[in-house]
């Protein structure tokens with residue numbers, strides 16, 4: 230079992246073990262024409278959204294096996310935030326005979342090594358969630374991207390915030406008619422962070438809400454880092470903060486943690502908005518700690534990625550997959566407020 234190079238720990242370990250038991254390294258399976266091998270590498274297995282996306286992907290496998298009569302072997306690696314590690318993982322997956330490799334790039338500006346390795350062996354690559362620039366995706370005709378329509382999440386977050394400001398005068402705490410906000414941003418340079426912030430704010434403005442930015446903190450999608458940044462901003466601006474626009478649910482929850490740790494009474498909390506609709510995010514919308522979130526369709530993305538991987542691995546038709554520009558699959562987002570939560574909590578059953 231040499232394939233898990235970066236010590237896979239609890240959480241994803243159970244699904245890895247299950248996949249290995251299903252015969253990842255089974256030599257007989259390799260000779261079976263009705264079996265394919267899919268490699269997956271994620272930038273950070275402890276990222277809440279990514280780990281839930283991979284859980285969905287694994288859960289879809291057995292249905293796909295039943296539907297197609299093909300045995301699907303899968304290997305999942307954690308790049309642990311190192312592009313160099315991820316490059317070696319791809320090399321190893323190619324050596325292991327993967328028919329297609331799904332890559333959640335660590336550094337979305339640095340896919341060259343991986344593309345070159347795969348092209349040399351003519352193995353198609355599906356990049357997901359962390360979108361590389363178009364010129365890189367154009368470099369070879371067997372490169373694909375599965376993700377979401379990034380700008381849409383910002384627009385929806387801005388729409389929910391505008392609707393709250395316009396319908397509930399109590400959120401304008403100082404009654405100056407202006408929504409004073411702070412932003413908790415994901416990684417610098419990540420397409421979702423840049424686009425979400427930009428569109429959330431421009432949508433508020435388009436909806437005729439006057440806004441004033443008090444500050445921002447980069448918290449790398451991470452709850453603990455967001456708590457630290459929010460604590461600092463509360464220290465600086467205190468009750469002036471009326472709105473927290475977080476680029477994802479984990480960071481929105483970090484803001485909640487900061488407010489709780491400082492024992493700020495609930496009625497004095499700002500409006501807090503997330504994006505993703507992770508399990509913990511949805512729970513926080515249900516109990517109204519978050520005013521809303523935007524559903525990042527992990528089930529849809531996982532299934533699209535599996536269907537595409539299957540077709541690529543078996544040399545099947547791609548025409549049914551509705552690829553944009555023959556390369557992209559982008560799933561839509563959806564607004565989630567407290568009344569919608571239950572529907573999304575049961576999303577996988579729909």
Ligand code: GAL
Pocket residue numbers: 276277278279358359421450476477478504505525
């Ligand atoms: C975003 C997601 C974040 C984080 C990031 C990782 O789409 O909203 O929570 O998972 O991807 O690339």
